[in-house]
Every structure is written in structure tokens, then in C-alpha cells.
Amino acid sequence: MELNERKKRILHAVVANHIKTADPVGSRTVARSYRIGLSSATIRNEMADLEEMGYLKQPHTSAGRIPSQKGYRYYVDHLMSANRLTDEERLSISRSLGLDKMREIEQIIANAVKVLSSVTNQTSLIMGPQFKKSTFQQMRILPLDEKRGLVVLITDSGFIKNKVIELNQSLSPAELHQVVSYLNQKLYGLTIDQVTTSLINELKRDLFRRLEILEQAFILLEESLREEQQARVFLGGTTNILNQPEFKSVEKVHQMLSLFEQESLLFEILEKNLSEEGIVVKIGTENEHEDIQECTLITATYKINQRILGTVGVIGPTRMDYQWVIAVLRCLVDQLNRTLSSDLQT
Amino acid sequence: MELNERKKRILHAVVANHIKTADPVGSRTVARSYRIGLSSATIRNEMADLEEMGYLKQPHTSAGRIPSQKGYRYYVDHLMSANRLTDEERLSISRSLGLDKMREIEQIIANAVKVLSSVTNQTSLIMGPQFKKSTFQQMRILPLDEKRGLVVLITDSGFIKNKVIELNQSLSPAELHQVVSYLNQKLYGLTIDQVTTSLINELKRDLFRRLEILEQAFILLEESLREEQQARVFLGGTTNILNQPEFKSVEKVHQMLSLFEQESLLFEILEKNLSEEGIVVKIGTENEHEDIQECTLITATYKINQRILGTVGVIGPTRMDYQWVIAVLRCLVDQLNRTLSSDLQT
DNA sequence: AGTTAGCACTCAGCATCTAAGAGTGCTAAG
DNA sequence: CTTAGCACTCTTAGATGCTGAGTGCTAACT
Known part of the structure; x- marks a missing residue:
């Protein structure tokens, strides 16, 4: 053979x-x-x-x-020989990523996908960091006025979530502080998906006297858990597939673009490759999802402090410049990893 | 004539x-x-x-x-006769908007655009609420540890912005509190775009002794001013134009979709109609932007507490079911206005 | 044995042609 | 002013023929 x-x-x-x-x-x-x-x-x-x-x-x-x-x-x-990029190419990518200027992780992600698609001239997609995999760092409740407060939830990897809640029962600042420090102590270091409903219930029992404020405060946690279970998928260069001769018929374009509109599907597809480290190339029917079985999907994972945060990839027709795309993707992920780990470290 | x-x-x-x-x-x-x-x-x-x-x-x-x-x-x-929707139609739109369950304004907006596109079977777009038009309500600084703090900026219309800053100079909680209340007092009720650089400079003079922390805190303000000057534009049903026979050629599709990728351009187009209340229909060359002069753009503004927040619209070929689209748009805006004004009131 | 030249054959792509169908503009009659 | 009738125009779809690129096979060559 x-x-x-x-x-x-x-x-x-x-x-x-x-x-x-x-x-x-x-x-x-x-x-x-x-x-x-x-x-x-x-x-x-x-x-x-x-x-x-x-x-x-x-x-x-x-x-x-x-x-x-x-x-x-x-x-x-x-x-295929492993195409190493020239120094100029690496530098050019690095510059357009503009990682030095960015602060927010979402911003970095959204920009990365743009760069990737424009350099490879394909459609690229990136799964935003999974909130539920971040670890709880601290929670604060900031009183706004007598009836309302702002719950702020901070995780590592730069996530900050907040929500205005109504305080049905007015607690004294001291009491509030007590509740909050108790929660912080209990939750510190857990990943968000470890904060299960049962744990919440357990905490509720401990704090039964302040139940009402807890109820409200935990809406934030629970909603985060639910809504963000699916991290956002960012897309870039969706129109690039129109440049490929294999998508000259409107129906095929339609099929692909409809797929791109279904964020949850994209998420599933990307999630499949979340476990494997390094670059994964899936050609044609090697992809599980039917609609992309005429395509190649090349993905890589990016990390923060050794923990895999999400997947970034390029999708296009099976006729794709594998060497180039793989080299670019490798370079991009390298830079992402480095910046995320140093910059957003907490 | x-x-x-x-x-x-x-x-x-x-x-x-x-x-x-x-x-x-x-x-x-x-x-x-x-x-x-x-x-x-x-x-x-x-x-x-x-x-x-x-x-x-x-x-x-x-x-x-x-x-x-x-x-x-x-x-x-x-x-054209003003097509009033049937009660079922209104109800169906209302249900799919699901306004009762939503809390965050961005969520509401993002969902509205989906509903609009699927009901009209056209591409629809909505300008997120303009941050700079919201009025400053309060600012807080939340110390995280010795070196870092979280600046939280709250406006009416449900905006909450936050940012981790580094406190080069450790201030006592009391001092911090003093600075913050001074700022709140000065800024309360101003819209964000009234917080000009000159005003900031003035405040800096007043507080020259705490200059350093101010510097950091105001990065948030200034960045917000800059970045969010262009509110986000949400798109829905971009692939719907592929169903229209006028877009059977790949080049035209390409042209439209490329346009859709340029958020800033869409923003400009929508912004033009920000001043006019009610429904605006722009047919063909009545649109200023060249790339959509074969299209019709129908827009309406949505409001919160009588103040216009943004524009929502539908774009498609000039051959468009004007009656239907206008009726749907009117219904949607009505519901948006009602919910936003009651729910997010502060 | 493996390699090469030559030749007949196949097929997509393109241009050309034809017939059918839809719709118009004009004219003359009602 | 309205209408029937007719010649004319123009698109569309299908049929035909040609060309060029490329193959598979065979026979000769090394």
C-alpha cells in the first residue's frame, strides 16, 4: 500500500x-x-x-x-513540508494582531479572527473563552441605592460579569459584607461549571437568614451558567468563500452562509476539537457535520496558563493551501497563548 | 402630473x-x-x-x-394601504421577541434583529443603543487588592461598563471614596458625549493631588468615548437576500455581503436616519451610499423614555413587500419602546 | 522491464442556431 | 374612447457542431 x-x-x-x-x-x-x-x-x-x-x-x-x-x-x-513563516510574515501578523494595545479578552479574540481570515483568505472562526471553564475569583456586591445593587463576578482569564439586582430586603453594609466574604471564601478557585445548583443550594442553607439577597445575587451565577454555557463564536471573512471557485453556485453559498448563521452549530463543531492539543486537520467527510463535508476544517486550541480556553480555526474548500494555513494558524496561536498568559494573568 | x-x-x-x-x-x-x-x-x-x-x-x-x-x-x-397586522400576527411577534424574559438591553436588541429578519424574510439590522447618548449616572471604584481596582460606570438605559485598572498609588478607602463622590457629583446627568476631554482636564485640575488614580479611572471614560462612539450594529438574516431572485448572481451577493461585514459603514447608514422619528423608507438612489442604491432601506427609531436610542431597519431589493415590512417594523418598534421604557427605567 | 511516441477517442465548454412564448405597438374598426 | 387583430421584438431553452485538453491503449524503443 x-x-x-x-x-x-x-x-x-x-x-x-x-x-x-x-x-x-x-x-x-x-x-x-x-x-x-x-x-x-x-x-x-x-x-x-x-x-x-x-x-x-x-x-x-x-x-x-x-x-x-x-x-x-x-x-x-x-x-507537505512544514512551512515556516519568514520573519517578516510573523512580524506582520504580530503587528496586525496588535496584542500590545488590547486589554479585553473579547477584543483580542474578535481581532484575531479578522487577522486570520484576511491572512489566509478563508473564513475563520474562533470560540470565545468558555466562561464556565474559568475559575471563580471573587464576587462583590456594590450597593447602588437603597433598593438596588450591582453584583460583580470576576474570574481569572479576564472575565467580568455584572448585573443589577434588586435588594428586596435592605441589609446593612456590614451584613452584606459578611455574606459576600462567606461566598468568596467558599467559591474561590472553583471553575464556574463546578458551581452546580446543588452547591448553590447548600450555600443557601448555610445562609438561610439572608436567603433573599442570596436568591438575587445567585441569579447572576445561574444565568451565567445557563447563557454562557455556549461561549460566543466569532466569525471572520465569511465572504471569502465567495472568492473560491468551488462556491460559484448560489446554492452552495447559501448552504455555507446559513451554517455560519447558526452559532450553536459552529460551537458544536469547534467544541469537538477542544480536547486535542495542537493542530487538527479534518478533511471532507472526516468532519461529522454534514454541511461541511465538502470542506476542510483546520483548528487549533489556544490556552491561558496551560489551560485550554477555546478553539480557533479556518474553514474552506478541501482544496486549500494547507501549508500556508497551518503555518499561519500555528503562528497565531503561539502569539495568542503568549499574550494571554502574560497579560491577563491575575 | x-x-x-x-x-x-x-x-x-x-x-x-x-x-x-x-x-x-x-x-x-x-x-x-x-x-x-x-x-x-x-x-x-x-x-x-x-x-x-x-x-x-x-x-x-x-x-x-x-x-x-x-x-x-x-x-x-x-x-399602499396601511396594513394593520392581525392580532395573531402581533402576538406571534411578541412571543418570539420574548421581551418578558430578557433583562439585558444587548440581549433584547440582538434578539429583535433575529425576529425581524425571520418575519420579513429580509436582512435586518439594528443599531445598538448609543453609549455616548446615555447619561452618566454613577461611577464606582471597587478595590480588588492592593494594586488593582475595578472601575464601574453606570448609565441610564441599562449600560454598565467596567474595567480593571491598576492603582499605582495606594489611596486609603476614605480618599478613594472622596474622589469618587466628587466625580459622581460633577458628572451626574451628563450624557457621555458631554464628558469631553476639556471637562476631564478641568476635573483633573481640581483633583490634582489624586491625579494618578484619576488618570487611570478616566481611561475608562475616554476609551468608552472612543470605542463606543460607534455603537455595535447587529445583523440578522444576512442570507435571506440569497432567496431574492435579484441576487442570483454571485457578484451582487458578494457586494452586499462585503457591505454587511463593514460594521462602521452600516453604522453610518443607520445613523443618517437617527434624527427622524417614525418610519423612513429610502428607495434605490434615495440612499446615499452607493452600494445599496439598488436596494430599499426601511428604518425606524426606537426609544427609551422618549429619548431616541438607535435605529432598526430592514434592507432588501427595491422589490420588497413594503406593506408587510412596514407593518412588522412598526409593531416591533412599538413593543421595543414599551418594554425598554418600563423595564430598564432607573 | 520500464519508458515513450503516436493515435483514436471522450467530453466539457463555447458559440451558433432555431422554435416557442410572451408581450408590445400600431392600426383600423366598433 | 375602447378594442380586436396582427406584425414585430426579444428572451429563453434546447439542439447542433466545433475545438481543445486530456486520456487509454498499442507498439516501438532502450
Whole structure:
């Protein structure tokens, strides 16, 4: 089953050429452009072999060959050289990320996705940091007037959530302070999804006398738990797919764009790759979701202080410049990780 | 220049029919479907007149007529009956808005745009409430630890902004409190865009001794001023334009979608209509921005406590179901206004 | 054995053509 | 003023033919 050297070179040539031109590539093109030193007839025979083995396919009887999904997979796994970016390229990415100027994590994320899509010329998507995976750091209640207060919830990784609540029962500042410090003590260091309803109930029991204010204060926690269970997905360069010749028909565009509008679906797709570290390439039907089985999805995870926060990726037709996209993605994630870990450290 | 009754009816028939079918409508269709009691020949003559007067046009020599921009304008201004929604329709919109369950203004806005696009089957857009038009209500500084504090800025209309700042100089709680109450006193009731740099500088002079902490605290104000000058624009149903036959070519789709990606441009477009109360219909070249001169934009403003907060609108091809869209938009804005004013009142 | 040249064959893409159908404008009669 | 009738125009869809790119096969060559 292993390909000999010559077949590898021919497969490589076909894939590379097709990625560049989007056209089926014929034996003559391979013979001419890549110095293999063989005639087109020989290459024709080899290509016929490769087709039989499933690495190439013909869109119609008398056209050149295009890589099959298996062909792309082999290319990614064995043929493609790891393209390191030049220093200028890295610098340019770094500059447009503008990480030095940003403070808020959402801002950084939203900007990263823009950069990624414009550099790769594909659609890119990034899962915002998962709130429920952040750890509780502290909670404060800030009285606004007699009847209302502001609950502020702070986690590591730069999340601050707040909510105006109504204080049905007026507590003295001292009492309020007592409640809050009790909560802080109990919750410190837990991740948000460890703050289960049962834990909340337990705390409620302990503090039964201040139940009413607790009720209100915990609405924030519970709502956060519910709403933010699905972190936001940021999209960039959705219109880039329109530049790809494989999306010249309006129906296909429609299909993709409708998918892009369903944030929850995108989230599911990205979440699948949350566990694996490093870069993951899913080609065609390797993707579970039906609507993207004609696409390739390349993802990587980004971290803060060694903890995986979310997934960032690029989606496009299976004919994609794998080398370039992977190199860019790697560079971007590197920089993200570094900045997030140093800057937002608490 | 005034159209006689018969011409009006014919124009009405042509516009209504074309809105429904997207095809050019011929004299025979008008004669048949609408009980005008005239033969197609007579109607042909009248249509020729209407064309000469600029209300209709022919896409090519031997096709039916389609309304010109002027024709649509006349339809909207004089022919269209104000379509009141049925109670079920109003209820259905109300339910899907789910205003009773929402708390945060951004959430309400983001949901409203979804509802609007799905009900009208067009792309809809809504300008988030303009932060700079909200009035300052109070500011607090919440010490987190020795070196850091959380600045919280609260306006009416439900805005809460916050930011972690570093306190270079440790102030005693009492001093901090003093600074903060001074600021609150000075700023209360001002809109954010009245908090100009010169005012800030003035305050700085007054408080020169606490300059350093002020410096940090005001970063929040200044950044808010800058960043949020452009409120967010929320989009819904961007792919709906793909259902419209006028967007069957990929280039046009590309043009529109690229426009949709430029938030700042959308903002400008919406901002133009911020001053006018009620529903504004801009047809074709009545829009200033070039890229939407083949479209119609219908907008309305929404308010909180009598103050205009932002603009919500629907965009689509000039062939649009004006009656329906206007009715829906009116209903939606009504409900928004009512909920915002009662719920978020402070 | 493996490689290569040559040749017949296939097929998408493009342009050209035709027929059908829809709709108009004009004219003359009601 | 209205209408029937007719010639004319123009789009659309389907059919036809041509061209170029590319293949598969065979036979000759190394």
C-alpha cells in the first residue's frame, strides 16, 4: 500500500498544482512543470495507478485528475513540508494582531479572527473563552441605592460579569459584607461549571437568614451558567468563500452562509476539537457535520496558563493551501497563548 | 402630473404583482387578475403612458413592465394601504421577541434583529443603543487588592461598563471614596458625549493631588468615548437576500455581503436616519451610499423614555413587500419602546 | 522491464442556431 | 374612447457542431 518515490512526487505535484489553480491537472502539466524527467505518457500510467488506489479522481472521463479526500490526507500527512513563516510574515501578523494595545479578552479574540481570515483568505472562526471553564475569583456586591445593587463576578482569564439586582430586603453594609466574604471564601478557585445548583443550594442553607439577597445575587451565577454555557463564536471573512471557485453556485453559498448563521452549530463543531492539543486537520467527510463535508476544517486550541480556553480555526474548500494555513494558524496561536498568559494573568 | 384614477389602479396592480412574482408584469395579467374591466389593449396604452411618465419601465423591448424607483415611491406614498397586522400576527411577534424574559438591553436588541429578519424574510439590522447618548449616572471604584481596582460606570438605559485598572498609588478607602463622590457629583446627568476631554482636564485640575488614580479611572471614560462612539450594529438574516431572485448572481451577493461585514459603514447608514422619528423608507438612489442604491432601506427609531436610542431597519431589493415590512417594523418598534421604557427605567 | 511516441477517442465548454412564448405597438374598426 | 387583430421584438431553452485538453491503449524503443 505504500507509495513508491515516483508516485509520491507525482501525487505531490498534482495536489500542489490543483491547490494553486483549482483546475484538474493533466499528465502533461505534471511532466512539464515539475522536473520529474519523465514523459507525459509514463505519468499518465502512474496517475492511472494513483486513481485506482484512490488518491486521485477524475471529474469526468477526459479531464485531468484532482486529488481525492484520501489524496489530500496523504499530502497533509506525508508530503507537505512544514512551512515556516519568514520573519517578516510573523512580524506582520504580530503587528496586525496588535496584542500590545488590547486589554479585553473579547477584543483580542474578535481581532484575531479578522487577522486570520484576511491572512489566509478563508473564513475563520474562533470560540470565545468558555466562561464556565474559568475559575471563580471573587464576587462583590456594590450597593447602588437603597433598593438596588450591582453584583460583580470576576474570574481569572479576564472575565467580568455584572448585573443589577434588586435588594428586596435592605441589609446593612456590614451584613452584606459578611455574606459576600462567606461566598468568596467558599467559591474561590472553583471553575464556574463546578458551581452546580446543588452547591448553590447548600450555600443557601448555610445562609438561610439572608436567603433573599442570596436568591438575587445567585441569579447572576445561574444565568451565567445557563447563557454562557455556549461561549460566543466569532466569525471572520465569511465572504471569502465567495472568492473560491468551488462556491460559484448560489446554492452552495447559501448552504455555507446559513451554517455560519447558526452559532450553536459552529460551537458544536469547534467544541469537538477542544480536547486535542495542537493542530487538527479534518478533511471532507472526516468532519461529522454534514454541511461541511465538502470542506476542510483546520483548528487549533489556544490556552491561558496551560489551560485550554477555546478553539480557533479556518474553514474552506478541501482544496486549500494547507501549508500556508497551518503555518499561519500555528503562528497565531503561539502569539495568542503568549499574550494571554502574560497579560491577563491575575 | 397627477395620475387619474385608472392609472393609479393600473400602477397599483403592476407594483403589487411584481412584488409578489418578481417577474415583469404584462398588460394581459393586469387585465385578467385585477378587476379593472378593461381590455389588455387599453391597459397597454395606459402602461405606455405610465412608462413615459417614469413610473414604469421595461427591462427589454418585449417584456412586461416593472415599477421604476419613482413608481415604488408613488406606491409607498399614495397607493399602499396601511396594513394593520392581525392580532395573531402581533402576538406571534411578541412571543418570539420574548421581551418578558430578557433583562439585558444587548440581549433584547440582538434578539429583535433575529425576529425581524425571520418575519420579513429580509436582512435586518439594528443599531445598538448609543453609549455616548446615555447619561452618566454613577461611577464606582471597587478595590480588588492592593494594586488593582475595578472601575464601574453606570448609565441610564441599562449600560454598565467596567474595567480593571491598576492603582499605582495606594489611596486609603476614605480618599478613594472622596474622589469618587466628587466625580459622581460633577458628572451626574451628563450624557457621555458631554464628558469631553476639556471637562476631564478641568476635573483633573481640581483633583490634582489624586491625579494618578484619576488618570487611570478616566481611561475608562475616554476609551468608552472612543470605542463606543460607534455603537455595535447587529445583523440578522444576512442570507435571506440569497432567496431574492435579484441576487442570483454571485457578484451582487458578494457586494452586499462585503457591505454587511463593514460594521462602521452600516453604522453610518443607520445613523443618517437617527434624527427622524417614525418610519423612513429610502428607495434605490434615495440612499446615499452607493452600494445599496439598488436596494430599499426601511428604518425606524426606537426609544427609551422618549429619548431616541438607535435605529432598526430592514434592507432588501427595491422589490420588497413594503406593506408587510412596514407593518412588522412598526409593531416591533412599538413593543421595543414599551418594554425598554418600563423595564430598564432607573 | 520500464519508458515513450503516436493515435483514436471522450467530453466539457463555447458559440451558433432555431422554435416557442410572451408581450408590445400600431392600426383600423366598433 | 375602447378594442380586436396582427406584425414585430426579444428572451429563453434546447439542439447542433466545433475545438481543445486530456486520456487509454498499442507498439516501438532502450
